[in-house]
Amino acid sequence: MLKARDELLLKKLIELYLKEGKPVGSRTLSKLPDVGVSPATVRNVMADLEGLGFIRAPHTSAGRIPTSKGLRLYVDRFLICQPLSAELTHQLASKIAESGDAQAVMDTASRLLSELTGMVSVVLMPDRRQERLSHVEFIRISDRRVLVVLVFNEQEAENRFIELDADISSDQLQRMASFFNTELVGLTLHEARERLLQKMSGLRAQLNGGMLRIVQGAEDALEAHEQGASPLKVKGEKNLLQYDELADIQQLKQLFNSFEEHQAILSLLDKSIAAKGLQVFIGRETGLELYEPCSVITHPFDMGDELVGVLGVLGPRRMPYERIIPMVDVTAKIVDSVLKKHVPIPIE
Amino acid sequence: MLKARDELLLKKLIELYLKEGKPVGSRTLSKLPDVGVSPATVRNVMADLEGLGFIRAPHTSAGRIPTSKGLRLYVDRFLICQPLSAELTHQLASKIAESGDAQAVMDTASRLLSELTGMVSVVLMPDRRQERLSHVEFIRISDRRVLVVLVFNEQEAENRFIELDADISSDQLQRMASFFNTELVGLTLHEARERLLQKMSGLRAQLNGGMLRIVQGAEDALEAHEQGASPLKVKGEKNLLQYDELADIQQLKQLFNSFEEHQAILSLLDKSIAAKGLQVFIGRETGLELYEPCSVITHPFDMGDELVGVLGVLGPRRMPYERIIPMVDVTAKIVDSVLKKHVPIPIE
DNA sequence: AATTAGCACTCGAATAATGAGAGTGCCAAT
């Protein structure tokens, strides 16, 4: 077990390392105000800490830097995050709340997160396929042009213009809409498409060309919505360029690629979705070789009705956890509450 | 004036440089099939070409590389672009056409462009403030929740949910909508807001809270649309990481920053908007110190009604112009034609 | 008059040699 002095030294060492980014030597540590021991003593302690795997020396004659294990201990035991200033919290909350629909909320949150933290922000959005259709509307733009509006969970709308082969009357559109609204509302995307297929197979013969196109258009819209924007948003990649630890073009290229491929991050965020609160993944803990020099901080959120997502940041392993953690925490909580504001009424 | 042989050598030199990226020496050039002269002769010619400013030697004992002036001559006189394969053209066209509304079209075009060329793609979107409102619809989501749908130019729709303080009936909504549709359709965003303000000042007293909120919501939606997504899209930044010429973290950081700031690129694209066809900016021609090691290829497009935009790519000055130019050309033409398909009927 | 071979020269990139500085580990003294 670590003695009080050992812990103190480890803590100081890590704090210094996080601040300066350079290996910390025994002399430097010994001169710190709260440390009343000589460099030699510090060296002895450091040798012990190294033996336990909390710190390591990059080479014989550099100071020590914390290992992932050391950082883990630091985050779990030593770190005391002061809460975000009320002012900043409030600013964040209002910017996020005012941004519009669910997509826009996550967009804004993501942008703010990457700007504020100086890290790469990631948002895993709730699975659209589980969203329930709450309204369908057809808007007649011109004789042969119709705008399909699908509303999901009462807080997200998807548009799709469709072109008709024949003129259609407002009346016909009205009837189509009310048919859709009685038959499909409350269903998930998948269910809605199934139902549509089912109902249509009999009716299709009776429908004229315009009607068919409308149905087709609605199906397209459903499909577009389903496959639409990938469920993962990554923003602020360029922030990575500023960190010396990652200042290697090859590595940067690989990291940037991993952001586009999505798989890597997705598997990481999936882990986080289960955990009910904030999580910190340090280096290897991310489960990816590539992210070894990085840390990831995540926090899940949900928009009610079991639609759950995750947001977080990715940055160099040496990041100001003290500052970043509260930001992720607060942002997730804001998004969570904003998205829950209008819990859809469960139908059927 | 350049003699035939001089031109040939310059052309060969540039082609080799574009392919290999290394300075080209007299020996290498002399051994080329179509060049029947000795290295010494080549050296004499090269000395002349250097005197004229077409090529330069990075240092005494390297070969020569083309200057911007040289590349300019190459692009203007020597370059023969073979048209894009019909197959690829067709693929591009269908992917772009099927992507949805105007925003989505430009989005897809931008993505494809960056993927296909391996460069950074940029799209300056037509000024939203000039778009004309073609339809307004209010969709009642629940007693106190309404979705405002604004349709612009018959091909773009903007959604906005609004929250009411008091219940509202479908009937009331209907009346509001028809009021909007008679008073505001055909106006630009700015005009619509003016008109709204005007008309409302008198009426406001007669409206109940719900109505007022709707008007407010519509105003918000107009404003959101106006300020909405910045008019500039930049995609595929990460592509820059692969080029040796730009393999300097500081420079990359600056470039990435310039992509976020938008001003730099905007002023460049503004130049291109005037030109009626494809344009190539080489190095300094971009007008930006920062883009000195880069080239930019642009092509304007318009969606009718004087709504004009520009798309293009930015990459290292040493890029396969032969391959890239046709891609930008074709993509711009596809976007142009897709966006023009539904030319809005000019109103009033 | 144009082309070419020959040769001295320059410069950059790679490799090796050198020295200074930081920090350690360990031993003996406190």
Added chain:
DNA sequence: ATTGGCACTCTCATTATTCGAGTGCTAATT
């Protein structure tokens, strides 16, 4: 248990050295 002292190690920056590629110039050749 702690500390001062000291030899030792390793990195980083600086300086030399070498090698090769490619040039520019001159004189010879066609």
